Amino acid sequence: MRVKTLRIGLVAAGLLLAACSDQGGGSAPPGGGAPSAIEVGVVVLKGQSVPRHAQLSGRVVARATAEIRPQIDGIIESIVFREGRQVKAGDILFKVRDAKFRAAYAAAAAALSRAEATEQSAQVAFDRNERLQSQSAVSQQSLDEARAALLQAKADVEAAKASLETARIDLDNTVIEAPIAGIIGTAGVSVGSLVTQNQTDALATIRQIDPVNVDLVDTSANLLRIRQDVEAGRLGREGEGAPSVRLTLENGADYKAAGTISLATVNVSESTGTFTLRASFPNPERILLPGMFVRASVDLGTMPNTFLVPQRAVQRSGAGEPIAYVVSADSKVEQRTLSTEGTSGNDWIVTDGLKDGDRLIVDGFQKISAGAAVRPVDVTIDEDGVVKQSLAGPAATGDASGAAQ
Template sequence: MKTFLKHSLAALALGLVSCGKNPSGPPPAPPGPPPVMEVGVLVIKQTPVTLTQDLPGRISAIRVAEVRARVSGIVLKRLFKEGSDVKEGQVLYEIDPAQYEAQYESAQGTLARAEASLNSAQLKLNRMQSLIGSHAVSKQDYDEASGSQRVNQAEVLLGKAAVKTAKINLDYTKVTAPITGRIGISQVTEGAYVRTDQATLLTIVQQLDRVYVDVNQPSSDLLRLRKAIASGRLKADASGQPPVKLVHENGDIYPEEGKLEVADVTVNTLTNSVTVRAVFPNPRGDLLPGMFVRARLEEGTTPDAILVPQLAVSRNSKGEPTAMVVGAENKVELRVLETPRAVGNQWLVASGLKPGDQLIINNLQKIRPGVEVKVAPQTPAPAASEPAQPPSKTPAPSAPAK
């Protein structure tokens, strides 16, 4: 038993010694430096860019006239087709003129009587005027005749005014279009009683050969636009105003180009915005009042703009836009950018990048400032592959029988 234990302990000791020995061969080499990351870059270049701004707005008619009743009475006729174009002065409605014809004739009769009385008083005054020098009539009689003549003159004036008023009211029984334009739906029908004390609305006429588009622009944008044009950084048209295009709700662009006409002189204190008005031609009548559109203001062209993909720009802890570029000795540099606006899917860079910089556009999550990187070679775009040949209709040969 003792001999067995001695042999077992000796075998165990020999095994432990053999485990501590190194395997045959040279020791393993220490780990080398990590491979240099390969990144794709975009070389920054300056390019001319037309800056635009889309603002929501509503279309309104360039002239709107509400046609209202100016005399009371029964509507006898409606002389237009709803939704048609009418001319200024065209008769739209006829109101029963019977009572106004009677008033006109009565006023004419009153005027004729006043004129006859004036003629008689004038003749009497003339006779007394020839006799006053010989003392054939008294001074009192002459004064009374003179006063009567002046009273009759006043009555004639009142009579003429009454005739004019009656004629105006009679003319108002024929309701005419105040402007040339497109007429809307009639608010009354034949037989309806209209009243002047309630100013009954009959219909509306709107001039639509040109239309207004009113949009609200932030006051800061308006100041920036004016400053950029004044400094020459943005180029506008010959009149100094940026052209305007119209975009419908479905994205279609209206073919006619508009013109910026005026900006309001007051800033809305609730929204801090300014109402900007543009005028658009409407030869086909496609633009209707109340229609929602987006006015695209072409603010001008900047000839030396720098545009970078939005995916290559991130934000730091302060919320500032940042980008990574390949700097000296192929090491990554972090740049803080100023990006005042987006142009499509790109950022317009005002500062932080210059022409010739190599902007890193991929592997952004795997690199950090200060590490060395390798710029991937820019390979040309692959040529368009030839179209695939249609499959042959010849059946494939059958496998040989085994």
């Protein structure tokens, strides 16, 4: 009985070993061959002209600003304007009590009349002495004294005229007018307030905000880089005119009107290494107010023979350089080091490292390395960055779409 049981155990062990041997042998390919090529999704690249923009920060500033200050000492008699409203150049803003200035003007006018009368008398005396001296009836000294008196009288008349003009200017300054057109702010004084000539505090401030300016700041390094790209032919503009600018407001909304660069400073800040660009924008609805922070996109031109590469296809090497993988003519993976110039939507703008006709790997590169054999499959990428296989078949609903998710 013990012998029979031992035989049965040996038979069972032999069957178990045979089964394990069959399972282990089934995992290797027949004849010990290499595994099949990995399927990857590719897109064929084609160079194109791509617009290049500079993203800058800036602040809104008024086109012109006028701080209203009195030119005389006096008491505010009335405030004529309405705060926060549009005013035109020459509109009356404030009136100062003018009684003493009218009196000063009248006194200056009287002094001028007296000086003119004295001049007439001196002129008559000079004419008489000149006639008598020609007849040797008076001495030369008398004629010289008459001439001096006449010249003095003429000088007194000119001085009186200047005093009258000064009095007129002071009288005119009792009415304070707007020097420029724009939006006027709040009044800094009230009726009955004492104001002084050229005081520190402004009575009110007028700002021109349609059109309005936006001061943008960029680094000198970016300026040099842009100039190098233009000189090397990597960046160019079509047509003439100033570069256009688009704004993004503080709440993330786009400002609908485009502006243009109006000037650039000719110096670089010694403390920050930046320079300033000024752009002008129409602002009829007064959306842009002085002091606002904005983001600006400046149109620098177009870059010819440039490639738009999906962001999912660009990785970083150990040295931090952007790289991508392409499929060679013999279906092997090639690694390319790229030169980029920012982004456009969901794509990197690549200026060097790729060429027309390259088959760029956009899906499945997680399983590959440089030199690996692959089987390329044409795919497309939608606006959301989702990869879709362009050929129908089992793979179309498998790896490509799933990897994008």
